[in-house]
Each structure stands twice: as C-alpha cells, then as structure tokens.
Amino acid sequence: MSMPSADNATQVNKLARGLIYIVLILFAIYYLLPLYVMIVNSVKPLSEIREGNMLALPREFTLDPWYTAWSTAQIGVQATGLKPYFINSILMAVPAVAISTLLGALNGFVLTKWRFRGDNLVFGLMLLACFIPFQIALIPAARILGMLGLAGTTRGLVLVHVAYGLGFTTLFFRNYYAAFPTELVKAAQIDGASFFQIFRRILLPSSAPIIVVTVIWQFTNIWNDFLFGASFGDFKSQPMTVALNNLVSSSSGVKEYNVHFAGAILAALPTLFVYIVSGRYFVRGLMAGAVKG
C-alpha cells in the first residue's frame, strides 16, 4: 500500500467538512422549526390553520392576530389583550433586575475585598439559595408578603424576585471580583476613597462583562417566571406569563391559535431582545468569571 498523497488527504478533509456542515445545518433547521411554526401561524387567518397544514407559508398575510393578542383578546374579565400584563412584567422585572444586580455587586465586593470573620460561611449560605426549589419558598414567602402588606402587588413580586435572585447575583460578582486586583482597592484606600467611592469609581466601571451576564440571567429568569407570578400576583399585578397562560388555556369560545402564537412571541420578545443586544458580552463575561477565582 502506498501512502495517501497530500492531494488525497485534502480531498478527504473537504468531504468530512462538507458532511459536518450538512449535519449542523440539519440540526439548526430542527432547532429553528418551532420558531418558524410560531411566526408563520401568527400571520395567518384562523381558517388557514384549521385546514391543517401548520408548516405551510401563509396564503393570506395578516397582522390581525398580533393586534388581537396585544390589545383586544379576552384575558380574565375584560378584553384588554396582553398589553397591561406586559407593562406589569416590565414594572416587575426592571426594578427586580436592577436591585438584585446592584446588591449582588455589593455583596461580591464585600465578600472579596472587605473580608471578615466567617465571610465564607455567609457566602456558602447565600449559595444555598441557588439550590432551593421555588415551591419550598411559596408558603413562607406568602406569609412574609402578607405581613408586609405587599401581597398581590408588583412591589411584592419585586421583593420575592430580588430575594430569590440574590444568591445567583452574589455568586457571579464574587467570582468576578475575586480575580480583581486587590492592590487597586489598597491604592484607592491610600488615595482616601471611601467604601462606596471605591465601589462606584473603581470596581463598577470595570464590571461591565459581569453586569451583562447578571442582567441577562436575572431578566430571563424573572420575565419567564410563572410560579411566583401566579401565586403572588393579583389581577392588577399579574405578569405576562400568567396572562399568556390565561389567554391560551381559556376554555370558552373558539381556540384562536394564531392569536396564541402571536401572544407567545410577544411574551418572548423582551428576553430575546436583551440577549441579542448584549449576548456577545454574555459568553465573555461568563468566561471572565470562570477562569480565575
């Protein structure tokens, strides 16, 4: 047997590469299929869907289902569409993300640069919060919200999400700041900067990657949360996810699949938007926290 020539080797290489690409493209199509079905069916009239071909492109293009889902669909008592619930979700998610991220950053700062006796124990206990299932916390959380008079309000939901997210945000920032040079903090101390000045002027400006990671993580979790929203929100503070459920699973009248599809996409848009805008920092930030510390 002769040795395979270099020419031969490159050809085999090309063939293998082609095969890999074909497999990857098939996977990509497979993964994108649900999104395709959702989008295609959200712009069809209901009659077209009834004909049974979910995969076909729309013969008649219409944005009515989107309009209906957004502002006129019957959810709960009134025909308000998803709009007020979307606003509820924004009012809940934005402060919850901001507060939990800020507190996580402060925790990380203290746990790495202002260490005290027993700091590792405190960090361990906070980490434990990441492993507690939602369901366990439901009844105690309901009790506390009741005692604080926050039951059924958006502020109550913000409090629950902040408390629940704190474990994760602390973990992210602690690991990130563990790799942050302590000499910088010492230099700032000699320059006379106070605790909060050091935090605001030295640490925070260097924290962009981990802030992005934390914001994406927290926003996705809080926006997509159903259990807390369903348990602690009333009809004035229910988030988007609960409203979407009510829209889809309402038992009266005709099932308007096109409206359901449009509503589901509307519910997913904000997290998609956050991810697309800051996604490239996401991996970078995760790595920055992961390699050191």
Place this chain on the structure above:
Amino acid sequence: MSFLQIRNLEKTFGNVKVLKGIDLEVEEGGFLVLVGPSGCGKSTLLNSIAGLEAITGGSISIGGKAIDGLHPSQRDIAMVFQSYALYPNMTVAGNIGFGMEIRGVAKPERDKAIATVAEMLQIGHLLDRKPSQLSGGQRQRVAIGRALVRKPQVFLFDEPLSNLDAKLRVDMRTEIKRLHHRMGTTIVYVTHDQIEAMTLATKIAVLKDGVLQQSGTPAEIYNNPANLFVADFMGSPAMNLIPVTIKRNGSGVSISTPREEQDPLVLGVPNAPAGLSAHDGKEVIFGIRPEALTDRDGADRNAANVAESECLIEVVEPAGSDTFAVTRLGRKHVTARLRADANVAAGKKTKLAFNLDKAVFFDPASGLRIV
C-alpha cells in the same frame, strides 16, 4: 534624629507570627530598603506602615506623631505597588488626580499639580491615555507620579521594579535614585533584589522569617555582616563561606581547611578578631568575598594582610569586566574574582591572594559573627 520610627512591631495572621518585634528607624530624607527572601515579612512591614494591615503590637510614628490606628489616607504617605495598581477605567491624568479629587481639591489646582508631576516624569504626552495603552515603564512612571503628586512625608515602594525587564529596571532604578535626590523625601522601599538594595539605600534592613537580622548603611551590611544569613544574602556572586579549623600558635591564629588532590590550605591570620582564639581546635566559618580573593597582581595594594596560596582552578567564567575562577576549599566551591585578562586556566594551579583585611568569621552553631 529619626523621622520614621518603628518600635517592637508585631503582626500575626491567625496563629502565624509574621513580624516578631521589629525595631527600626530612618532619619528624615533617608532611603530605607527592606530586603529579604520571599515570605520574610518585608511586604507585611510595608503594609503596616501604610496602614493597609492592622498591627498586632508595637508602634509606628512619622515625624514624632504616632500613626498606628490612623486610616491609610490620614498617614501622609503614598505608595507605589508592584503591579502599579493603576485604575484601569481612568486616564493617566485621572489616575494621578484621583486622590486630590477625593480630597476635594479644585479642578484648576488639580490640573496644575498633575502637569507639574507629568513634566517631572516626562509623561505629559500620555495624560489622556488609559493604563492599558501604556508600556510597563510608562505605567511605572504613572504609578510614581500618582505617589509624587500627594507630596507625602514618606514614600512607600513595594517591589516597584520587579515587573520590568532587566534593562528598564536598571534605568528606572537610576530614575528613582535621582528623584530621591531631587525631592529629598523619606522613602521606604521593599525588594528581594540585593543589588537594588545596595544601589538605592542609605540604610538597609535585612529581614528573615519576620526577624530583623541587621540594619545599617549598605557598606556596613556588605562589609560587616552580623550573621551568616546576611553574609550569604547580600552580594553577587555570594560571599565564599568556607569551613575552617582554628589553630592557636603563640600570639597568632591560623586557619586550615582540607583540599582535594592538594595539601590542606593553611593561612596565618594576623588580624584575627579577639573572639576567634576561643574557638581553638574547633571549626568555624571563614567568609571572604570574591573580590577579596584575586590573583596576585589584582590584589588590593593598600591591604595590610594578604596571604597567598596555590589553588587548583576547576572552572573559569569570563564575565567581560571580570573573570571568575572557581576552586574548591573544604569541600566547598569558592569563587575568586580576577582581572578580565588574568592568566588562569581550568585544571591549572594559580596563586590566589586572600585579602584577610576583608575576612569575616562566623560561629557555625549560632550563625553569628565572631568578633
């Protein structure tokens, strides 16, 4: 009069004693270098002066005013860190001016101070850059600038040159010395590099395992080391430390040490320290620096006591300015420093001159100098 005074300073981390009762002082305008191997406590000592570490016992005062217990920013000190510790999100000007900004100095005054310092360090053209856009040497200058602009009573340097390449390190060393001459401010400087210590210091303090081994002028430390550790640590190539046996003969003392393939080396020591005769018949450590052990023509003409002996040269290392010859005495390699053009060859015998004026003796049990 001493300006910076450290009295019986102690520091413990948990159960570990890092500093064990350090007493040290520097006069105003002095340049104190703390030197020692890694883990000797020199950086901890510096951080204690800065106030970045709380001390466990003892006291520190600057200009007669006790500073222990004060916040770092209240101690009237400035520090240059090993990693430079420049704030990555601020420009060079922002870095230099940060301390003043925190103290609430008005912007025009701040800009003037920054400009003065930048001119002194020749970094005026870099003021708008971020630290990541600077080279190592430039970052070093900015770090020094940030310290200078405070006009403190004491500068603290924590191994400032160890991240620079060899050539730049020598340049910056000269630069720091020039700055010290110009400013006349007291400096405390930590390094593990004994050459840096020798060249910069007006006073050197050698530390080991949290204990001050010796402090004094560079010449004192170099010529009169208090113990074996200091003798071995300071100087490059290191001092030759040869085990020898003491013999009293009449009023004088001689030392002898065995040699391979040669008669034992026996040298009379007319200027032996008084304490040496107590060690009659016992082994002591005979210390002689390479430059005090040369060829006959290169020997110091002013030396009063020079002894000569034929020695078998094992290795010859030409170093350009000098030639180092290695022989073996008492089972130890011994380095002699000869003129560059000295006529020596490996495997041949050469007459070496021992300048006994410069010789020192140590008790092998305690490691202390015999005087």
